[in-house]
Amino acid sequence: MxxxxxxxxxxxxxxxxxxxxxxxxxxxxxxxxxxxxxxxxxxMPAFIADAIHAAMREGHTHYPALQGEAVLRKALAEKVRAKNRIEAGPEHIAVVLGGMHGLYVALRTLLNPGDEVLILTPYWLSISKLVGLADGVCRTMPAYLPLMEGRYPPADFAADLDRAVGPRTRVIYVNSPNNPSGAVVPREHFEALARVATERDLVVLSDEAYEDILFDGLPHVSIASLPGMFERTVTCYAFSKSYAMTGLRLGYLVGPADFIQLAWSRMILYTTNGIPAPIQVGAVEALRRGDxxxxxxxxxxxxxxxxxxxxxxxxxxxxxxxxxxxxxxxxxxxxxxxxxxxxxxxxxxxxxxxxxxxxxxxxxxxxxxxxxxxxxxxxxxxxxxxxxxxxxxxxx
Ligand SMILES: Cc1ncc(COP(=O)(O)O)c(C=O)c1O
Missing domain, CATH: 3.90.1150.10 (Aspartate Aminotransferase, domain 1)
Incomplete structure (x- = not known):
């Protein structure tokens, strides 16, 4: 063929x-x-499975709301406001089919053909493929190992980022905690990144798939919570790692309303036609009882x-x-x-x-x-x- x-x-x-x-x-x-x-x-915790079974029996078997069920988006907005300090409402959230799908939807919604994404390295192996699938081009910059070893002052990090950004760069992809290194980006480095993104008019794509797995009492920082950053950040979350539910394929994007609107009304519609409704009911229960x-x-x-x-x-x-x-x-x-x-x-x-x-x-x-x-x-x-x-x- x-x-x-x-x-x-x-x-x-x-x-x-x-x-x-x-x-x-x-x-x-x-x-x-x-x-x-x-x-x-x-x-996966058994109570999530129980909620999903019950949802199917109760008739949650029709086409789901494309942006995500209202009850789930409301619960997610509460979660991101309380836990991530991101000032989002339900209109700033779109439910997706796990982190992989969320990042693909985000990149497709953000990029024109040939636009560049600056990826800090080492990176999660799929992101470069997703950028290519979305007709984008990758640029890379080593960052996570010196960050994790405490030998990367924020000013040097900002200067390197500034140098790494090219005329066609539209997006910086950051992933903290990082797969594969396990690095957690400190707040001061996020502040430095936010300054560069603002000065160079870039969108930040923040992959927070591991937001719940931090050690030694380190806090998780969401860059969208920094002053002025909500408007230029898309955050991708997944239930996969936090709740050990990789097989159920559930995630969500948080971002400005115009981004979310385009993401669900084009990409979610034409790639999945909505996210399985019973899983969304299970997700509400996970948020309620999963801590x-x-x-x-x-x-x-x-x-x-x-x-x-x-x-x-x-x-x-x-x-x-x-x-x-x-x-x-x-x-x-x-x-x-x-x-x-x-x-x-x-x-x-x-x-x-x-x-x-x-x-x-x-x-x-x-x-x-x-x-x-x-x-x-x-x-x-x-x-x-x-x-x-x-x-x-x-x-x-
Ligand atoms: C950094 C990172 N982002 C996103 C994902 C994708 O998550 P999901 O399994 O929800 O598609 C993974 C999965 O390994 C990951 O490591």
Whole structure:
């Protein structure tokens, strides 16, 4: 069949490649601990499932409101006002089919063909593909690692951002807590970013998929809550990680009313024709009763981060900065690679039963890094680090 050249030119996901490779090792009887994928291992709280079942039986089975059900948008507006300090009403919210869809809807609604999006790196691997699908062009700027290691003064960050913005740049994409590094952008850096965005007349696309997973008491800051920023920020939230409901596909965009209106009346209409109504009922219940579950899972991720970073710290040749949020550990493995291609190392690790994602998927400059997901049982995380320690030796 004749297929779209544009679609065929998009590279398949590196994660899929690691998964395919791991099947060979598993077929040979090696037990592989899968740390390449970013999916909560927790079950969705049962009360959300009950609400969804009841909604279906009660007849929430017709076309949903395109912008999102009024009751859900009202609850979401209350949530973003109270928790994110964003001055939004229901008219500033559109319900989408998870974070991936939300970002695609946002980019399509914001970009003209050829417009640039400045992406801070390392970035979540799909964002570059989404920009391409939306006929945009990516520009990148390294930021999260020096930010996380506390060696990036806000003034330098602002100066670098200013230099990185080109004449066709329309949007800055920021993701805090960050996948894959676990960096959390401090308030002063958001203020610096806000100044640059205002001076250069840019929209900020803030991906807050991990807003509920922060460690060491760090606060989550939503850039749309800073003075003057609501009008130039689109924030994308998802229920996927916070409530361990990746399979239900629910998220929402928060932004100025003209953006929201165009997003739902064009993109949501013509891509999904609305978001499943029973899931929206479940989301209302999640917002009402889910806080204790969010906190239970957050604590578990923090405990796993501590255990895994400590265990990894004993492995010779791996340097892993301590994440401040999300559920990943991004590690420098250049000492183990010694110039070899990353997939040689991925294969070597599969041999001892550890699957990780290659760093180049998160930005070209991370070719000698790997990402581990800590959304796995603590014992598995420690066992994986110990397998690597046995293979490469202990730090002396
Ligand atoms: C940074 C980031 N944004 C958005 C998403 C997409 O979330 P969803 O699963 O709701 O599509 C992910 C998922 O891994 C992510 O890591």
């Amino acid at each position: 004749r297929l779209s050249d544009k679609m065929a030119a998009i590279e398949a996901s590196d994660l899929a490649k690691v998964r395919r490779m791991s099947l060979d090792y598993e077929a040979r009887g090696i037990r592989v601990i899968h740390l390449e994928r970013g999916e909560p291992d927790f079950a 204790a579950d969010i906190e239970r899972m957050r604590r578990a991720y923090e405990e796993r981060r501590d255990a895994f970073v400590a265990a990894l710290g004993r492995v010779r040749g791996i340097r892993a900065p301590k994440p401040q949020g999300a559920f990943y550990v991004f590690a420098d493995v250049s000492d183990l690679l010694q110039g070899r291609p990353i997939y040689d190392l991925i294969a070597e690790w599969l041999e001892v039963g550890v699957a990780a994602a290659p760093g180049a998927a998160f930005g070209a400059e991370y070719a000698s890094w790997v990402r581990f997901s800590t959304a796995s049982a603590l014992e598995d995380l420690v066992a994986a680090a110990q397998a690597l320690e046995r293979r490469y030796g202990t730090v002396s």
